[in-house]
Structure formats: C-alpha cells, structure tokens
Amino acid sequence: MTKQLPPTAQAAVQAYIERHGAKPTVLARAPGRVNLIGEHTDYNDGFVLPAAIDRDTWVAAGPRSDGQVLAIALDEGKAEDHFELSEQAVHHPESGWRDHVRGTLAQLVPLAPLPQGMNLVIAGDVPMGAGLSSSASLAMALLRAAQALSGDDTLNGKQLARLAQQAENRFVGCQCGIMDQLTSAEGKPGHALLIDCRSLDTEPVSLPKGTTLLIAHSRVRRGLVDSAYNERREQCETAARAMGVPALRDATLEMLAATPMSDPVMRRARHIITENSRVLSATQALRSGDMQGLGELMAASHASMRDDFEITTPAIDQLASLLQNVVGNAGGARMTGGGFGGCVIALLPQALVPAAKAALEAGYRSPEGLPALVYLCEAGAGAEAIHMTATGTMEG
Template sequence: MVTSASPSASSSSALSSAASSALPSPLPPTAEAVVRAYTERHGTAPTVLARAPGRVNLIGEHTDYNDGFVLPAAIDRDTWIAAGPRTDRDVDALALDESGAEDRFTLSATPPHFEGGGWRDHVRGTLAQLVPLMAQPVGLNLVIAGDVPMGAGLSSSASLALGLLRAAQQITGDSALNGKQLARLAQQAENRFVGCQCGIMDQLASAEGRPGHALLIDCRSLDTRPVSLPAGTTLLIAHSRVKRGLVDSAYNERRAQCEQAARALGVPALRDATLEMLAGVQLEDKVFRRARHIITENTRVLEATEALQAGDLVRLGALMKQSHASMRDDFEITVPAVDQLAALLQDVAGDQGGARMTGGGFGGCCIALLKKELVPQALEALERGYRSPEGLPALVYLCEAGPGAQAQAWPVGTAAAGTIAA
C-alpha cells in the first residue's frame, strides 16, 4: 500500500527572517531527541536549538543557476540541531539519522574532506564558510536529526546547512547576517566544498520560507515575494523511491551546457535569452534543448505566479504539466518511474490543481498541488497504479508550507556569547 508519513509539528506563525523566532511548542519528537542525545553525550543541555526546513519546488527547475525565476515553498519537514560551544576549535558532530555516525574535525576555512563525503562533508563545508567571518572561531558540539527525506529532491542538504548556520549564528549572539546572506554561504559550501554546482533556490527557500506561501525568487537579485497558496489546497509529495545524488549525476553537465548556450547567445545567463534569439544560433541539439527548457521554464514560473495569485488552478495545472514535459524531453532529467508518478497525479488533479517532477532530477519526487478533497483519490491512484523499479509503493508526504530556518537559545531564556564579524 502507499506509505504516508505524517509531517512533524512546526510553527505556523513565526516569520523565517528572524534567527531568534520562537520554535514550536511543544517540540516535535525529533527536536526532543536531539536535545536528549546532546545532554547524554556531553553531560549538559545544549545552549542552542535550531531547525531548518526542506523545500519543494512548485515550478522552475534548473532556472536558479541561470539567474532565472523559481517558485518553491518551505515545507513542514525539518532538520533539527542541538548545539553548544566548545573551549577549543574542534567540531564534534553526531548524526542520529545516520545510525549514530560521528565526526570530529578542527574548525577551519579549508577543512579536509571526509573520505566518502556524505553528511560529514556538508557539515565541514558549511561551517568553513563562517570561519573568515568569525572574530575568534569557536568550536561546536552538534547533534543532528531530521525528517527531510534524503535523496528525494526535497533539499535535505540545504536544510542541514541552514540549520548549522542558524545554530552557529545563535551561539555567537550575532544576527548581522540575514537569511539571504546565510543562503549564499550555504550555496558556497555546496559549490566550493561538496562539489555540486547548484543554484541558490534550495538554500534561500529554507532560509526565508513563509507559512501558507510559496516564494517567488529572482535568482539574480535574490528578491523574494511571498505568494499565497490557494485556500483548501495541500502539497502532496510522492517519492518515487528512486534515489538521486546531484554530485554523481549529470547535474553539473546540465549546468555546463546552459553556460555554453549562454556564451553562444552572447548573454550573461539564459535568463536574458529569448526563443527568438535561440532560433538564430547554431547549437548542438542537446545544448539547444537545454536552453529551450530554461527559457520557457522562466516564462512558466512567472505565469504560474500570476495563476496562483488569481486562484486559477486550471492554468496552474497546465503550466505544471508543460514544465514536466520540458524536463522530460528537453532537459532530460526525469526517469520512467517519475514520469509515471506525474501522469497519475495529473489525472487526479484534473482542473483542480497540477503535478510535475520536482527537484534536480534523475529520481526523487513529484509535487502535486491539489484540492484537499482530492487527496484520498490521489492516494488510491498511487496505490493502484505505481510501484518503484524494486516493486515498492510510492512514499507520500502531505505537507503544508512552513516557516524558514530558526534558532533560539536553549534552554529558553539563556544567553549566548561570541561574535561573528559583519
């Protein structure tokens, strides 16, 4: 049967722009688990508790690193981090979701890579971005856990990075860096250390999400605009169970092809190109189709924003269907299992919503924006019509749009010390 996972509790009122916004009360089990594990490991309570959400992208795939437009929403699935300062420059990290795996390294702007990479490289690379900004680098004790599915295209790595940055910011007691600046640091960690040449959408959505809203992001200026999701709708995310890994996939190849097309067109990025310009140059077929996807996808994002604002689910559904076809045929980042999921959900949505692949591609999830009364029908269709290549049912998450990354002193009311230079 279709496996459905309930979202963790999260705040529905706190704004994401404040690092010290109140966290949910009561705390969800994952948050309690990291606090308990920290206390057991270090013999004292953490001084900071941080959370940062995953995200789902409604429309606008691979447009972010082309300086284009995207329309993601932070979701009520989070990475939680219990943290405290050390008296040396070491970082002691424990990942509960990785069977209690550990890491220990010295805080540095150029830390060594961990053999095998994984979550440890994300921690090392993210904290490395802060070191040049620290007046006096402070070591950290960290316990990490979350319910953002890994390898599903829901930005578990961005969630981890923003949680780490918010925690470090709270420990230093310095809020000089805003959400956009923290998102840039998290992106730098991916680009410069982890090795994935991603854009900034994932990190900025995690940093600045708004409850009940998607976020229109101009990935050149980093201007953001909250876009209210229609009343009576829900975000249904269906995981194909085909895991994806952006560094090992053709993600970086797609970026290089886009940059090649931009050079041929004589524009800074494909955000500045038009279909008429594209028709006037000679490009290899694959490069031509990559560029066509980006150009048309940017237009679809802006039109989808207008459709959401007008409550026009018919138009939104058509745009999401066109987006999926473009990702399948021009950008070639879908796989048969994901195409099957999208078709099933599009049939259910009809003219009351839409569905498409979401994330970097090569596996992962589909997103459907549906009227809530259609959810039982969607679950039935997925149960009846979908099995992964290994014969497993779809893993379904029913989500709401939630707030961005937050951190606060823990226990509540205690003070943190230290500074990060502005």
C-alpha cells in the same frame, strides 16, 4: 512564546544530553523545500516558485573551547565526525553528510565571530535523496546554530543562503543554484516564494486555502554530484556564451533560433527560456486563483523537463501522470527537484487527497517493486535559531 519541542528536536536534545551530560545551549531548525515550478532556472539567473515545507533539520548545539567540532548525526546511526573548526576545511574520507557539515561551517569562519569550537547533534525528517533539499536544510540549520552560539546575527538569511550554496559549489562539488538554500532561509507559512535568482528578491505568493502539497517519492534515489546535474549546468553555460548573454535568463527563443549550436545544448536552453516564462505565468495563476491554468503550466514544465532537459525517469513520468489524472482541472502535478529520480509534487484540494493516494497505491511501483512514499505537507517557515529554556521547551 513558549511551546513544546517536536519529536525530532526532542531526539536531538536527548542525544546531546546523553553524549555531553548537559543540555544544548541553542537549537536551530531549517526546513526542506518543494519546488512548484522553475527547475534548473536558478543557476541560470532565472525565476523559481518553491515553498518551504513543514519538515526540518534540527541541530542541537553547545560551545567548546578547544577549536574543535564534534558532530553527531542521529539519522546516520549516531555516526560522529570530529574536526578542527577552520576556514581550510579538509574532506572526510567518506564524504557524505560529514563533508556538508565541514564545508558549511568553513564558509562562516572568515566572516563572523564564532565560538572556539562546538558540539552538534543533528536530526531531521526531510527525506534524503528525494529532491526536497535535505542538504540545504542541513546547511541552513548549521549556520543558524553557529550564529546563535556566537551571539552574532550580522549576516541575514540571504547572506547565509549564499554561504550554504558556496559550500555545495566549492566544497561538496555540486554546482547547484541558490533556490534551495534561500527557500530554507526565508520560507513563509502558507505561501510559496517567487525568487528572482539574480537579485535574490523574494515575493511571497499565497497558496489557496484548502489545498495540500502532496509529495510522492518514487523511491528512485537521487545523487546530484554523481549525476548529470553538473553536465546540464555546463550545457546551459555553453548556450549562453553562444548567444552572447550573461545567462540564459537574458535569452529569448528568437535568439535561440538564430544561433547555431548542437541539438542537446539547444534543447537545454529552450527548457530554461520557456521555464522562466512558465514560472511568471504560474505566479499570476496562483494569485488569481486559476488552478486550471496553473495545472497546465505544471504539465508543460514536466514535458519540458522530460523532452528538452531530459531529467525525468519512467518512474517519475508515471507518478506525474497518475496524479494529474486525479487532480484534473483543480491543480497540477510535475517532477520536482534536480531530476534523475526523487519526487513529484501535486498541488491539489484536500478533498482529492484520498483519491490521489488510492491511485498511487493501485497504479505505481518503483523499479524494485515498492509503492510510492507519500508526504502531505504544508508551506512552512524559514530557518531560525531557538534558545533552550531550563524546562526543555523552546522560545521562538
């Protein structure tokens, strides 16, 4: 199948040609993701129900022969990074996107044959700092690009997702779970993914026809490494140890009630235990077309994130309330992502989209007085590598 490149990919290809005087050998793309329900359960070996979205990071790539990597980020003003391709990655003084590139490629070095260096141009339309996994999208696109350049595809999507997670945990410094990377790796058009974060088993769950994923960005930018994200993970691990279980996935409310622990740690654990149950119930609601039931579960999830896990903000709470009032019994709305800002997801009928957008315009302003940014998305496909043709099209 041959099709025209989308504008973001075209921009990456054109920038590559301008910088190197030749077309890239391969293109790779990987989507962002939105989580319908199941927040912070992934690193507790639990269940999540995300969907890949039709917004991607693209990497135009070609080989080098000097063991070096030259990476250019179009979305950062064509900023560059030049470093040695090595398992022993060195942090860049400015960290940021450069550390994501360095740390991700370093994970692949000891496991797979790689070209002797590579040129990379990166461009994307996944909003950054919004809770839509722009970093996981970048990592998966980089890994697919490097794989395609080497001609070796022995590592599958799950294995690449693990490597991308390792880069976040070990190099970037964010103790995230596997959800973002695995969703970017294995997304399926028109479907959410029920993920068991212990076994990494995934089950596609069809989204009802005629529904839209409306994502409303609060314009409160998130920064997981600098936020309380890592603290929440430590509290969850403390609760699991207190109850004598490997992870909170194995705990029950009865065990929680019988185990002495501080109030904040207890509430963190209660969120995880109840959220895991809500994910499984929400999956059944989707499969049976019970949108009212799904909406009630999404509302309960938001309340738990607000009161027990304490990761919402007043701006996020307001967005969720505005959207839920419009959606009514036809769907649901809740905060999505790691928290402390970012976005709210609403799953709603397409017919309600104009009313939802009007409600947001009339009823919401960020702390700086700005309206919400609204993204209308569909569930998209997972990461892939694409070989360029002579005419500048792609073959998938």
